[in-house]
Amino acid sequence: MATAISNGVRSSLASLQTITAQAAAVQNRLATGKKVNTAVDNPVNFFTAQSLNNRSDQLKGLLDGISNGIQTVQAASKGIDGITKLVGSLQSTVKQAQADAAQNRPTVVGTGTTLATASEAALTSKSLKDIALDKRVGSAGDTTVATATASSAGDLGIDTTATPALNIQIVTNPAAATSTTNISVALTANTTVRDVVNAINTSGVATAFVDEKGLLNVKGTGSETLGVGIGVGADAAAATTASATGTSNTAFGLAATDRTTGIASSGVTSATRSNLIEQFNTLRTQIDSLAKDAGFNGVNLLQGDKVTIAFNEKGGKNQTKLDIQGTNLTSDNIGIQQAGNAQVAGTINFQNDSDLEKATTALTNALTSLKSLSSTFGANLSVAQTRQDFTKDLAEVLSTGASNLVNADANEEAANLLSLQTRQQLSQTALSLSSQSDQAVLRLF
Template identity: 90%
Template sequence: MAISLSSNVRNSLTSLQSITSQAAAVQSRLASGKKVNSAVDNPVNFFTAQSLNNRSDQLKGLLDGISNGIQTIQAASKGIDGITKLVGSLQSTIKQAQADAAQNRPTVVGTGTTLASSAEALLTSKSLKDIALDKRVGSAGDTTVATATAASAGDLGVDTTATGFLNIQIVTNPAAATSTTNVSVALTANTTVRDVVNAINSSGVASAFVDEKGLLNVKGSGSETLGVGLGVGATAIAATGTSATGASNTAFGLAATDATTGIASSGVTSATRSNLIQQYNDLRTQIDSLAKDSGFNGVNLLGGDKTTITFNEKTGKNQTKLEIQGTNLTSDNIGLVQAGNAQVAGTINFQNDTDLDKATGALTNALGSLKSLASTFGANLAVAQTRQDFTKDLANVLTTGADNLVNADANEEAAALLSLQTRQQLSQTALSLASQSDQAVLRLF
């Protein structure tokens, strides 16, 4: 049996039901914190927010890979820093070796007394050394040695008519002509032995001096066999251009064979330099070990490995990433060869000044290579760190945008709930008043 309600009661009841429903919806939004909880609430905002949150989650997932890539680069960078310090220690070792004079340099020494004699010392009251240095080489048409006197410095009797210059050829390993250096001295009537000595010293491959006996000495800068040939004009240079004939060697007290055969190393080694060889090789080994230990999570950019850092969630051509190809960093690869006590191809002879000079140059080049590699890794690290910060910020922007579409304003919803509760109370009062008119019929009984 249906119960009939008066229109006033029904209207008040309908209003109260509507308010109760609205209050329930507001309470739901306050409880969940969202104004859009499903596609039913607002399809556009719901699916847009879902898409934004999905991309934000994907970007956040990439942050771990970016972080690993950054650590991999930093590990390699720290390795380069350590290797740079070890190369500095190698430089110090080379300097210590250079500070100790080499004992095995070959020296071409005059065997006669043609540069100065004891008789000349009596005539001039000078030392044999000074007499020899002051002697003139010769002059045009000169073929006779002139003795030094109190009034004249004397000369070596070299005829300068033909060409007017003296050729000096300094050869490393004359038999094979490993290295040949030519120096020319312009000849005049005033050119002296001192000028010839200075010319040899300026060559950079040998040093010359006149000893206290008045003999010319030419010392090599390395430990290889040294050949020295002197001659007027082209006579000091053989037709092959590989060795000196020594045509004028005798005028300077040197043997002709000093040009063609040369003088071998003494073979005497420096104990100090020998002791530094192990130190040098140990440091070199540590460079290789440090490079091997500069990896992170199984990837070593100093071991030739490659790492790829992905920056976005896309695939194929639309994917952005940074590929970093490492290098196989070893002491050999940066030009630092092993050290030894003898002349062996592909090694540094610590007894040889020339080899030590080459090693110094190799260490300088190695530092340049390390600096360039560090700069490359530094640039890649800056890119990765910038993209890491960008990815974090972009993920936050996407999350905030999604929240703005679906999140409820707590203050607004609370105010609405308070208003609805007030209206609910008023509706309940109105319903009570409406029902009172229906109750008036009871007064008739």
């Protein structure tokens, strides 16, 4: 059976219930920190915030992959830095070898006495070396050798009118003509043996000097067989043709076969250079080892691996990503050959100055390649780090946007709760007064 209550009590009770419900809602907002806890509270804000939070979580999930990609690139970059230092050490090793004179350079040595004789020394009171260097190559209409005297330097008997061009041909491995260099000299009545020696020395392919015996010496810069041919002619072309067979070799005290057959290396090796070979090869091996160890989490960009870094949560054509293709970095691939003590194809002969010079060039080119590779990785690393920062910021923006839609203002809700509590107390007082009014009626009986 329902209990009848007065209108005043009913009104006060309804007001109190409403205030209590509102206070409970405010307390829930304060407890959860959200003003929209379910779709019932605000469907638009609830589902929009949920979508924003989902995307934010997906982007945050990508950060681990981006971080791993960055570390992989950094590992490769550190590997390149280490390899660059090793190449620098290889350069130092080659320089040490170059600082020690090669012992196996072939030398073409004059065997005759054409350039200077003891009788000339007696007539001039000069050394055989100076007599030979001061002798003229020839003169106009000359066809016979002129002896040096106290008043004349003498000459080698070459007609500078009929044959005003002289050519010296320096050949590496004459049988195969591995390398041929032609050195031209214009002949005049004042051209001396000293001028010919200087022309050879400035060529860079050989060195020449006259020894104390007055004999012409031409020394190669490498260890290969050396051929030297001297020829004269009416013009440069004719002189070059003549030098190919060494037609004027005998005029300078050389054998005609010194051009066609050449002089082989002595075969003597430098102990200092030999000792540096092991050091060079050890450093070369370390390049390969370091490249193999420059991986991260099983991926090594210096061993030809590829790393893909995803920057957004989408798939297929809509996915934003960065593909970084590595390279197989080995000492062979950057042009650094193994060192040895002999002339073998594909190796550096440490006894050969030419090979050491080629090795110097190869090491410089290797550093250029490493610098280029490092620059490429650096650019990719910059992109990945920029996208990492962007992804972090974007995820934060999405989370903040979602929070703005559903989070409650703690200050505002606290003020509301205080107001509701005050109203609740007033409603309770009103209810009490309404009850007392009803009770007053009972006093009449």
